[in-house]
Amino acid sequence: MTLDYESLRVIWWLLLGVLLTGFAVMDGFDLGTGILLPFVGRNDAERRVVINTVGPVWEGNQVWLILGAGAIFAAWPLIYAVAFSGFYLAMFLVLCSLILRPVGFKYRSKMPGKTWRSSWDWLLFVGGFVPALIFGVAMGNALEGAPFRFDETMRMSYDGNLFGLLSPYALVCGLVSVAMLTLHGGAYLALKTEGIVAARASRLGAFAGIALIVLFATAGAWTAYGIEGYRIVGTLAHDAASNPLAKTVSRATGAWLDNYSTMPLTLAAPALGFIGAMLGVFGLGSAKPIIGFIGSTTAVVGVVATAGVSMFPFILPSFLDLSSSLTVWDASSSKTTLVIMLVAALIFVPIILAYTAYVYNVVWGKVTTKTVEADHMSY
Amino acid sequence: MIDPTLVELSRAQFGITALYHFLFVPLTLGLSVLLGIMESVYVMTGRPIWREMTRYWGVLFGINFVMGVSTGITMEFQFGTNWAYYSHYVGDIFGAPLAIEGLMAFFLEATFVGMFFFGWDRMSKVAHLCATWLLALGTNLSALWILIANGWMQNPVGAVFNAQSMRMEVSSFSDVLFNPVAQSKFVHTVSAGYVTGSMFVMAISAWFLLVGRNREFARRSMTVAASFGLASALSVVVLGDESGYTASQNQRMKIAAIEAMWVTEPAPAGFTLFGFPDLDARETHMKIEIPWLLGLIATRSTTEEVPGIENLVQENKGRIESGMLAYGSLLTLRSHPNDAEAKSLFDTHVGDLGYGMLLRKYTDHVLDATPAQIEKAAWDTVPDVLPLFWSFRLMVALGMFFIGFFAYAFRLSAKRQLDKHRWFLKLALVSLPLPWLSSELGWVVAEYGRQPWTIDGVLPTFMSVSSVPATNVWLSLIGFIVFYSVLAVVELYLMIKYVKLGPEGAYGLPELGRDDRAAALGE
Numbered sequence: 063m064t065l066d067y068e069s070l071r072v073i074w075w076l077l078l079g080v081l082l083t084g085f086a087v088m089d090g091f092d093l094g095t096g097i098l099l100p101f102v103g104r105n106d107a108e109r110r111v112v113i114n115t116v117g118p119v120w121e122g123n124q125v126w127l128i129l130g131a132g133a134i135f136a137a138w139p140l141i142y143a144v145a146f147s148g149f150y151l152a153m154f155l156v157l158c159s160l161i162l163r164p165v166g167f168k169y170r171s172k173m174p175g176k177t178w179r180s181s182w183d184w185l186l187f188v189g190g191f192v193p194a195l196i197f198g199v200a201m202g203n204a205l206e207g208a209p210f211r212f213d214e215t216m217r218m219s220y221d222g223n224l225f226g227l228l229s230p231y232a233l234v235c236g237l238v239s240v241a242m243l244t245l246h247g248g249a250y251l252a253l254k255t256e257g258i259v260a261a262r263a264s265r266l267g268a269f270a271g272i273a274l275i276v277l278f279a280t281a282g283a284w285t286a287y288g289i290e291g292y293r294i295v296g297t298l299a300h301d302a303a304s305n306p307l308a309k310t311v312s313r314a315t316g317a318w319l320d321n322y323s324t325m326p327l328t329l330a331a332p333a334l335g336f337i338g339a340m341l342g343v344f345g346l347g348s349a350k351p352i353i354g355f356i357g358s359t360t361a362v363v364g365v366v367a368t369a370g371v372s373m374f375p376f377i378l379p380s381f382l383d384l385s386s387s388l389t390v391w392d393a394s395s396s397k398t399t400l401v402i403m404l405v406a407a408l409i410f411v412p413i414i415l416a417y418t419a420y421v422y423n424v425v426w427g428k429v430t431t432k433t434v435e436a437d438h439m440s441y
Numbered sequence: 442m443i444d445p446t447l448v449e450l451s452r453a454q455f456g457i458t459a460l461y462h463f464l465f466v467p468l469t470l471g472l473s474v475l476l477g478i479m480e481s482v483y484v485m486t487g488r489p490i491w492r493e494m495t496r497y498w499g500v501l502f503g504i505n506f507v508m509g510v511s512t513g514i515t516m517e518f519q520f521g522t523n524w525a526y527y528s529h530y531v532g533d534i535f536g537a538p539l540a541i542e543g544l545m546a547f548f549l550e551a552t553f554v555g556m557f558f559f560g561w562d563r564m565s566k567v568a569h570l571c572a573t574w575l576l577a578l579g580t581n582l583s584a585l586w587i588l589i590a591n592g593w594m595q596n597p598v599g600a601v602f603n604a605q606s607m608r609m610e611v612s613s614f615s616d617v618l619f620n621p622v623a624q625s626k627f628v629h630t631v632s633a634g635y636v637t638g639s640m641f642v643m644a645i646s647a648w649f650l651l652v653g654r655n656r657e658f659a660r661r662s663m664t665v666a667a668s669f670g671l672a673s674a675l676s677v678v679v680l681g682d683e684s685g686y687t688a689s690q691n692q693r694m695k696i697a698a699i700e701a702m703w704v705t706e707p708a709p710a711g712f713t714l715f716g717f718p719d720l721d722a723r724e725t726h727m728k729i730e731i732p733w734l735l736g737l738i739a740t741r742s743t744t745e746e747v748p749g750i751e752n753l754v755q756e757n758k759g760r761i762e763s764g765m766l767a768y769g770s771l772l773t774l775r776s777h778p779n780d781a782e783a784k785s786l787f788d789t790h791v792g793d794l795g796y797g798m799l800l801r802k803y804t805d806h807v808l809d810a811t812p813a814q815i816e817k818a819a820w821d822t823v824p825d826v827l828p829l830f831w832s833f834r835l836m837v838a839l840g841m842f843f844i845g846f847f848a849y850a851f852r853l854s855a856k857r858q859l860d861k862h863r864w865f866l867k868l869a870l871v872s873l874p875l876p877w878l879s880s881e882l883g884w885v886v887a888e889y890g891r892q893p894w895t896i897d898g899v900l901p902t903f904m905s906v907s908s909v910p911a912t913n914v915w916l917s918l919i920g921f922i923v924f925y926s927v928l929a930v931v932e933l934y935l936m937i938k939y940v941k942l943g944p945e946g947a948y949g950l951p952e953l954g955r956d957d958r959a960a961a962l963g964e
Contacts, residue, residue, distance in 0.1 A: 121510065128513075128547060140532075146525065147525035151913055154916075161924075305605050305607070399610070406537075406541050417552055417553075
């Protein structure tokens with residue numbers, strides 16, 4: 063079986079979606095748990111329960127992000143170059159938060175001092191909130207387009223700064239992300255804990271779910287009628303060497319709806335976002351945490367897919383120089399690299415899923431004050 | 442032109458964060474395997490002391506591991522944030538090993554490290570042992586893929602330039618995988634990690650014995666570390682020699698700079714043991730030389746010559762002139778892809794394209810470069826000789842010391858006298874920082890010696906940077922220094938506390954209200 067370059071690019075666009083969704087689902091509840099930590103746990107014992115729900119698994123979960131970044135580097139090197147350097151200071155903040163979080167989980171309960179522990183608790187909150195917000199803001203900026211252009215040697219210049227990222231539209235996208243991951247974290251905690259901690263997590267998670275529905279609808283309407291989307295003008299070869307400068311692009315309000323009218327089936331993506339959020343709120347409101355968690359997971363899948371589907375084939379458009387925009391057809395690696403990476407992914411992703419499932423099976427069950435006390439290795 | 446301040450700041454940031462990251466990596470590499478060995482003994486003999494050893498060294502492992510994992514994210518991100526042109530130019534090749542590292546190795550170690558800590562009461566003995574070994578395997582495979590990526594920067598095989606996409610693309614992935622430089626660097630690096638892990642166990646056990654506590658625990662730990670350390674120390678030096686040999690085949694300038702060999706000498710060349718190389722005067726002051734030795738190490742023959750710095754600079758001047766033609770015809774091809782004349786000129790000189798780019802440091806119009814600029818660019822291909830010369834010698838001296846140290850430790854352990862000589866225990870304790878020092882020096886030799894290239898002979902370092910304002914890099918650099926310093930203090934504080942707590946006090950600490958633990962911590 064041989065795959066042509068065009069199909070490989072679409073497959074890698076889908077795989078990028080799978081990896082980002084994997085990150086948002088798996089690491090998402092860690093981030094959400096961090097955001098909820100100071101509010102769901104009111105004393106040290108409760109907070110240790112919250113931290114130990116993710117204690118055995120956060121390290122594995124975080125690899126979804128590292129793998130996501132690695133896969134972008136390998137399969138979409140131009141996206142990696144432009145997004146990471148363009149959003150320079152935002153990425154620095156994400157990085158600091160992502161370093162604080164593992165260290166916080168590991169070190170917090172290693173010393174008995176009250177100040178020591180409560181400082182780490184708030185750092186864990188920051189470590190959850192900041193990446194959740196910035197990933198959403200970055201998505202918003204991708205939808206609006208970023209101010210970059212390439213010269214003839216493909217050196218990029220970027221005409222913007224940290225505050226330029228914080229447009230009102232991008233902030234709404236950031237809040238969508240925070241609400242979504244708080245719902246997800248709440249659902250996870252409701253599932254893994256009991257008593258007062260589970261009750262608080264359910265209540266806060268349900269609030270976040272309602273906020274998600276409102277914010278997702280707002281962002282949707284804004285995307286459709288407020289900001290300008292992008293379109294490729296004329297034809298662009300789908301199997302040529304990656305050279306973004308070889309195409310013409312136009313902007314128009316409503317262009318991000320094109321895919322939904324040409325392929326109505328894609329409406330399933332935003333629909334899943336809403337249905338998932340509602341299911342999450344219902345599950346958490348009616349003390350059915352499993353339904354809540356299925357709902358929040360569905361919402362995460364739906365929201366991430368909505369962003370991807372709206373923009374296809376664009377991945378990172380530029381409003382400064384429209385033809386510098388990066389699309390599925392001209393920002394990928396070579397055919398050989400896409401094949402190699404596909405083979406690697408087909409071999410290893412099933413193995414990863416298998417042992418991840420094994421680990422979740424080993425740590426299955428509720429985390430309570432008792433189980434935390436009983437295990438000397440607990441955080 | 443590319444802002445030189447931006448280049449210097451980006452290099453400083455990458456260097457500092459990489460050296461910092463590598464404070465944690467070697468211990469993770471070495472201790473993970475030692476944990477596997479100790480737990481295997483426990484499962485085979487069923488004696489609880491081996492379980493205690495695994496758990497206690499595991500607690501210290503955990504404090505270190507988390508720092509290695511987190512600071513590793515910085516390394517991956519920085520290729521995109523600070524080296525965007527690099528990411529575009531070689532991402533097609535360089536990105537793949539990084540992504541496969543995530544798929545094959547990092548997932549494995551990160552998933553099973555959770556089981557190592559949380560699985561003791563939840564899994565069978567054998568299942569837990571498997572988790573520990575999978576953790577060690579993941580850690581080591583992770584090093585393999587990172588060094589395949591790094592090896593490609595030193596010896597860029599299996600790739601060709603594509604004028605349409607304006608970047609390097611994979612032509613043979615198996616050449617990238619089985620790159621001899623990558624293979625020897627991998628074994629050299631993990632062995633250095635094993636030496637670090639062994640020294641860590643030796644030094645802390647020696648401290649227990651010096652203060653007269655946990656004697657059984659410490660003696661057994663030292664026995665394991667002594668034999669593992671000896672094997673690893675031998676492997677570091679032997680494989681270090683192998684990497685010297687492979688480097689001499691593809692990075693002749695690096696070898697010439699390390700040796701401060703200014704002009705080609707008749708074969709076999711002598712090895713300069715001591716001296717003060719002076720790049721401006723192009724000579725080495727006060728040098729002490731061992732005849733023949735360098736020629737034998739670098740070429741494994743008595744007749745082959747090791748080329749000197751000035752000879753290589755002359756050679757590179759020719760490559761820069763050829764690279765100018767490649768660069769000029771490439772620009773024509775970018776605007777007129779079907780120009781046959783430009784195409785054939787480009788194909789002839791494409792191998793020297795990177796050398797042509799060296800001129801971009803002095804002029805935006807490479808084709809109009811003056812002879813003086815070409816001369817300057819040719820001398821730019823010489824890395825800074827003095828720091829390389831001394832880093833290398835210090836690293837080798839430390840490597841020799843480790844062989845002697847572990848050989849003596851092994852002899853003592855065979856005679857069951859590890860706890861009998863206080864001077865040896867004191868030596869073990871003060872030797873604790875040395876493996877870290879030699880690892881860092883090793884990276885200085887490898888990466889500083891690669892300058893002025895990010896990808897040897899293909900892409901100059903200054904060309905590789907992102908187009909970000911230098912002020913942003915100032916901000917992140919200062920941010921990293923402050924943030925990393927605070928983290929280092931916290932890490933060392935916890936590490937020392939938990940060493941002092943010892944095997945009897947290190948678990949169960951998290952419970953508030955246990956007065957004995959709080960008292961043990963002196964709070």
